[in-house]
Amino acid sequence: MSLLQIENLGVRFHAEDGGIDAVHSASLEIGKGETVALVGESGSGKSVTALSVLQLLPYPRASHPRGSVRFGGEELLGAKADRMRALRGGRISMIFQEPMTSLNPLHSIEKQISETLILHRGLDKAQARTRTVELLRQVGLPNVEERLDAWPHQLSGGQRQRVMIAMALANEPDLLIADEPTTALDVTVQAQILQLLKDLQQQLGMAILLITHDLGIVRHMADRVYVMKDGNIVEHNAVRALFSDPQHDYTKLLINAEPSGNPPAIDQRAPLVIETRDLKVHFPILRGLLRRTVGHVKAVDGISLEVRAGQTLGVVGESGSGKSTLGQALLRLLPSDGPIKFEERDVQGWKERDLRPLRRQIQIVFQDPFSSLSPRMSAFQIIEEGLRVHGIGATHAERRQRVADSLHEVGLDASSMDRFPHEFSGGQRQRIAIARAMILEPRFVVLDEPTSALDKTVQAQIIELLLSLQRKHELAYLFISHDLKVVRAMASEVIVMKDGLVVERGPTERLFDAPQKDYTRALLSAALEGKALDWEE
Amino acid sequence: MSAVTTPPPEHRLLGFSLSRLNQRRLANFRRNRRGYWSTWIFSVLFLCSLPAEFIANDRPLLVHYEGQFYSPVLFTYPETTFGGDFETEAEYRDPFVRELIEDKGWIVWPPIPYRYDTVNYDLKQPAPSPPDASNWLGTDDQARDVTARLLYGYRISLLFGLLLTAFSTAIGMAAGAVQGYFGGWTDLLFQRFIEIWQGLPILYLLIILASVVEPNFWWFLGLLLMFRWMGLVGVVRAEFLRARNLDFVKAARALGQSDARIMWRHVLPNAMVSALTFMPFVLTGSVGVLTSLDFLGFGLPPGSPSLGELLNQGKRNLQAPWLGFSAFFTLAVMLSLLVFIGEAVRDAFDPRKTFASSGDEA
Numbered sequence: 010m011s012l013l014q015i016e017n018l019g020v021r022f023h024a025e026d027g028g029i030d031a032v033h034s035a036s037l038e039i040g041k042g043e044t045v046a047l048v049g050e051s052g053s054g055k056s057v058t059a060l061s062v063l064q065l066l067p068y069p070r071a072s073h074p075r076g077s078v079r080f081g082g083e084e085l086l087g088a089k090a091d092r093m094r095a096l097r098g099g100r101i102s103m104i105f106q107e108p109m110t111s112l113n114p115l116h117s118i119e120k121q122i123s124e125t126l127i128l129h130r131g132l133d134k135a136q137a138r139t140r141t142v143e144l145l146r147q148v149g150l151p152n153v154e155e156r157l158d159a160w161p162h163q164l165s166g167g168q169r170q171r172v173m174i175a176m177a178l179a180n181e182p183d184l185l186i187a188d189e190p191t192t193a194l195d196v197t198v199q200a201q202i203l204q205l206l207k208d209l210q211q212q213l214g215m216a217i218l219l220i221t222h223d224l225g226i227v228r229h230m231a232d233r234v235y236v237m238k239d240g241n242i243v244e245h246n247a248v249r250a251l252f253s254d255p256q257h258d259y260t261k262l263l264i265n266a267e268p269s270g271n272p273p274a275i276d277q278r279a280p281l282v283i284e285t286r287d288l289k290v291h292f293p294i295l296r297g298l299l300r301r302t303v304g305h306v307k308a309v310d311g312i313s314l315e316v317r318a319g320q321t322l323g324v325v326g327e328s329g330s331g332k333s334t335l336g337q338a339l340l341r342l343l344p345s346d347g348p349i350k351f352e353e354r355d356v357q358g359w360k361e362r363d364l365r366p367l368r369r370q371i372q373i374v375f376q377d378p379f380s381s382l383s384p385r386m387s388a389f390q391i392i393e394e395g396l397r398v399h400g401i402g403a404t405h406a407e408r409r410q411r412v413a414d415s416l417h418e419v420g421l422d423a424s425s426m427d428r429f430p431h432e433f434s435g436g437q438r439q440r441i442a443i444a445r446a447m448i449l450e451p452r453f454v455v456l457d458e459p460t461s462a463l464d465k466t467v468q469a470q471i472i473e474l475l476l477s478l479q480r481k482h483e484l485a486y487l488f489i490s491h492d493l494k495v496v497r498a499m500a501s502e503v504i505v506m507k508d509g510l511v512v513e514r515g516p517t518e519r520l521f522d523a524p525q526k527d528y529t530r531a532l533l534s535a536a537l538e539g540k541a542l543d544w545e546e
Numbered sequence: 547m548s549a550v551t552t553p554p555p556e557h558r559l560l561g562f563s564l565s566r567l568n569q570r571r572l573a574n575f576r577r578n579r580r581g582y583w584s585t586w587i588f589s590v591l592f593l594c595s596l597p598a599e600f601i602a603n604d605r606p607l608l609v610h611y612e613g614q615f616y617s618p619v620l621f622t623y624p625e626t627t628f629g630g631d632f633e634t635e636a637e638y639r640d641p642f643v644r645e646l647i648e649d650k651g652w653i654v655w656p657p658i659p660y661r662y663d664t665v666n667y668d669l670k671q672p673a674p675s676p677p678d679a680s681n682w683l684g685t686d687d688q689a690r691d692v693t694a695r696l697l698y699g700y701r702i703s704l705l706f707g708l709l710l711t712a713f714s715t716a717i718g719m720a721a722g723a724v725q726g727y728f729g730g731w732t733d734l735l736f737q738r739f740i741e742i743w744q745g746l747p748i749l750y751l752l753i754i755l756a757s758v759v760e761p762n763f764w765w766f767l768g769l770l771l772m773f774r775w776m777g778l779v780g781v782v783r784a785e786f787l788r789a790r791n792l793d794f795v796k797a798a799r800a801l802g803q804s805d806a807r808i809m810w811r812h813v814l815p816n817a818m819v820s821a822l823t824f825m826p827f828v829l830t831g832s833v834g835v836l837t838s839l840d841f842l843g844f845g846l847p848p849g850s851p852s853l854g855e856l857l858n859q860g861k862r863n864l865q866a867p868w869l870g871f872s873a874f875f876t877l878a879v880m881l882s883l884l885v886f887i888g889e890a891v892r893d894a895f896d897p898r899k900t901f902a903s904s905g906d907e908a
Binding site for chain 2: 337340342364365366368369371372373375376377380381382383385386394395398399442445449
C-alpha cells in the first residue's frame with residue numbers, strides 16, 4: 010500500500026470577484042522510502058498541492074472542492090486540527106525554500122530543534138539536547154557543540170538549511186516534503202544539501218516529496234516524476250523514462266528549455282567600450298560611539314576587466330562574491346577606487362551632472378523584474394522616463410511611438426504599454442526592464458542576473474532576446490550570473506569571482522572544458538552535474 | 547507570452563481614473579461602514595459650515611426696500627439708504643431700522659439671525675440665558691448666541707486643522723524624504739536637530755508670543771506649524787531609507803534621473819500610503835491643539851468664535867450647562883467622526899486587507 014495517496018485533488022482560493030482554482034485535479038502516489046518529484050513552473054500549483062497534504066493552506070479562504078488526500082490510509086482533508094498537529098512535524102515533515110525566514114531569528118539553534126522533540130516525543134531537556142546534537146551531526150553541521158547556542162543569523166544559508174533538515178528529521182518522519190529545498194542556495198551548497206538528503210533517506214528509509222522547478226535536481230534525486238502545469242498533472246513516469254521519452258508537449262518543452270545560445274566570438278579588434286584596472290569597492294566597518302572605521306569589507310578587491318563592442322564578459326560567482334557590486338560600481342552607482350574608462354575617457358570621479366549624458370550609453374538590467382519596475386507607473390511611463398531625462402523625442406506622440414517600437418523590439422505587444430507592472434508576467438516584466446535600457450540605445454549594458462528569477466522556459470526566451478539585441482546593436486554586455494549554464498550560453502569570456510577577487514578568467518569554452526582552479530571545478534561540477542566536490546581555499 | 551489587448555474597464559472617481567489597486571482601496575474604505583458614513587456626515591457638516599455667514603448672521607440675506615433689492619450679507623449700506631439718520635452702516639437688528647424697512651418692503655433673515663459676535667440685547671433674563679425659541683442653544687455670558695458661535699467655531703477649528711495638517715504634512719514629508727534619501731550625515735544632523743527642536747516648550751513660546759504681538763489665526767498657524775511638522779518625519783524617512791535601495795530606484799539613477807525627480811516620482815508614491823494613513827489622526831490632533839490653547843486662554847484673540855473658549859465659559863458657568871454641553875458634544879462628534887474616517891482610511895491602505903481578497907498563487 011502506498012504511503013501517501015492524493016486523488017483528484019482540487020484547491021480553490023476564494024476572492025471577491027469569483028475565485029481562483031489553483032489546482033484543478035492532481036493525483037499522485039508516494040510509496041514507502043520513495044523519492045517522488047513534483048515538477049512545474051511558478052504558478053503551476055505544485056506548492057499548493059504539497060501544502061494541502063499538511064492542511065497548511067489559509068483556510069477557509071482556500072477550500073478543496075473535490076478529491077482526497079490519504080496518508081497511510083487515513084483521510085487528511087478535513088481532519089481534526091489536533092490530529093493534523095500530531096502529524097505535522099511527526100510523521101510528515103516539511104522543509105521550505107527560504108532558510109532565512111523559516112528559522113525563528115529569536116531562538117537559538119538548540120531551541121529550534123529541541124522544541125519539536127519535547128512537543129512530539131515528550132523528551133526532557135537533557136534528552137532533547139543529546140538528540141539535537143546527534144541530529145545536527147547527522148546533517149553534517151561542523152562543530153556542533155559550539156553551534157548549539159548560535160542564532161540563525163550566525164549561520165550561512167547552507168548551514169541554516171541543514172538545521173532546517175535536522176528539525177524536519179527530528180521525529181523520524183515517514184514522509185519529508187521538500188519544497189524547493191535548494192533554490193535559495195549557491196550551487197556548490199545546493200549539491201551538498203541534495204547529497205545530504207539522499208544519504209539521509211537511505212539511512213532512515215523515509216519517502217521524499219520533492220517539489221522543484223529544476224529538472225537537473227530531479228534527474229539526480231527522484232525515482233518518479235509528476236509534471237504539473239496550470240493546476241493539472243500532465244504527465245508522470247519513472248525518472249529515466251520521462252527524460253528519455255517525454256510524452257506531453259509541456260514536458261518536452263521543459264526538458265529542452267536548457268539555456269542555449271551562441272555567444273559572439275571573441276574579437277580582439279573590436280573597439281574597447283569599457284575598461285577598468287584594479288577596481289576596488291570597500292565598505293568601511295564602523296564601530297563604537299564615534300563610528301570609527303575599524304576595517305573594510307572588501308566587496309570588490311582589485312578587479313581589472315575590459316569589454317569590447319559586441320562582446321559579452323560573463324562574471325560568475327556565488328552570493329557574496331561581489332559580482333553585483335562590481336556591476337554597480339562600473340555604472341558609478343556605488344563609490345569605487347580605480348579608473349573606469351568608458352570609450353577612452355576615465356569617468357571615475359566625474360560629477361553626477363557631467364555623467365548624465367553618458368548614462369544614456371551605460372545601462373543596467375536587474376535580476377528581479379518584480380522589484381526593478383516601479384509598481385505605480387505604467388509600462389509606458391517606465392520606458393519613457395529615460396527619453397525624458399535625455400530629452401529624446403520632442404512630443405508625447407513621438408515618445409509614444411518610440412516606446413511602441415522598443416516594446417515591439419523586445420517582443421511585447423505595443424498595445425499593452427498603458428498597463429501596470431503587476432498586470433504582466435515575470436518574463437514580460439523582464440522584457441519591459443530590457444526595453445527601458447534598450448530604448449536609450451546604449452553601448453554597454455550590465456545584465457545583473459537577468460534570468461535568475463524566471464522560469465526555465467522563459468529564461469531561454471530572454472537569453473535569445475538578449476543575444477539578438479546584441480547582434481543587432483553591437484552591444485557590449487557584462488553578464489553577471491551564478492548560473493553557469495546561462496553564462497555558457499551568453500558569454501564569450503568569463504571571470505570567476507570569489508570574495509571580491511578573480512579566481513580564474515578566460516574564454517568561456519576553455520574555462521568550462523579545462524578549469525584550472527579547484528574552486529572553478531567545484532562550481533562547474535555542482536552546476537552541471539549536481540555533484541559536490543571538495544575544494545581547498 | 548500572451549498579451550491581452552483589450553484595455554481594462556476604466557473606473558472613475560470625481561473625474562480621476564482609478565487604478566485597480568485604488569479601486570480595491572476604495573472598496574475597502576466603503577466596507578468600513580462606520581468610516582464611510584462618518585465621511586459623509588463629516589463632509590455635509592463641513593460644507594454646511596463653510597457658508598456660515600449665510601446661515602448665521604445679524605445682517606439680512608435680502609432686503610426689499612422701495613422696489614429695490616439689497617443684499618446686506620454681501621454689501622455694506624449706510625442707514626440713510628433705508629431712510630435712517632446715520633451715515634454709518636445700518637443696524638438691521640435695531641427695531642427702529644427694522645420698522646423703517648418693513649414699512650416700505652420686507653426682509654429675509656438667515657435661519658439664525660445672529661453672528662458669532664452679535665450681542666442679543668433683548669434677553670428676558672441675565673446672560674447666560676438658557677435655550678429658547680430665538681437662541682436655540684442659549685446664549686453665553688456675553689449674551690451672544692451659542693448656536694452661531696458653534697457654527698463659526700466649528701468652521702474655524704476645521705479650517706485651522708486642515709491647513710495645519712496640510713502644511714505640516716508637506717513639511718514633514720519633505721524633511722523625512724531628504725533625510726531618508728540622502729542618509730549619512732544629512733540624516734544624522736537632521737535627526738539631532740529634530741530631537742532638540744522637539745524639546746522646546748511650545749506653550750511658553752505661545753505665551754511669550756501673546757505678549758509681543760496680538761496672535762491672530764495666521765500667527766497661530768505659523769507658530770504651531772513650526773512645532774508640529776515632526777510627526778510624519780520618522781515614517782517618511784523610514785520609507786525613503788528602504789526605497790532608496792530598491793532596484794527601480796537604482797534603475798532610475800542608472801537612467802540619469804536627478805535625485806529630486808527620483809524622490810518625487812519613484813519614492814514618494816510609496817511613502818504616500820503611510821502619510822495618508824496618518825493624516826486623519828494628524829487632523830484630530832491639530833483641532834485638539836487649537837481647542838486646548840483656546841481653553842487655556844492663550845489661543846485666538848478674545849471675541850473669536852472658538853470651541854475651546856466656549857468650553858472655558860462652560861467651566862466658569864456651571865449653572866449654565868448648555869454652554870459646556872454644546873461645546874462638548876460638538877467637539878466629541880467632530881473628533882469621533884475624524885477618528886472613524888481615519889480608521890477607514892487605515893483599512894483602505896492596509897495591504898493585508900487590500901490583497902486578502904485576491905488569491906495568491908503558489
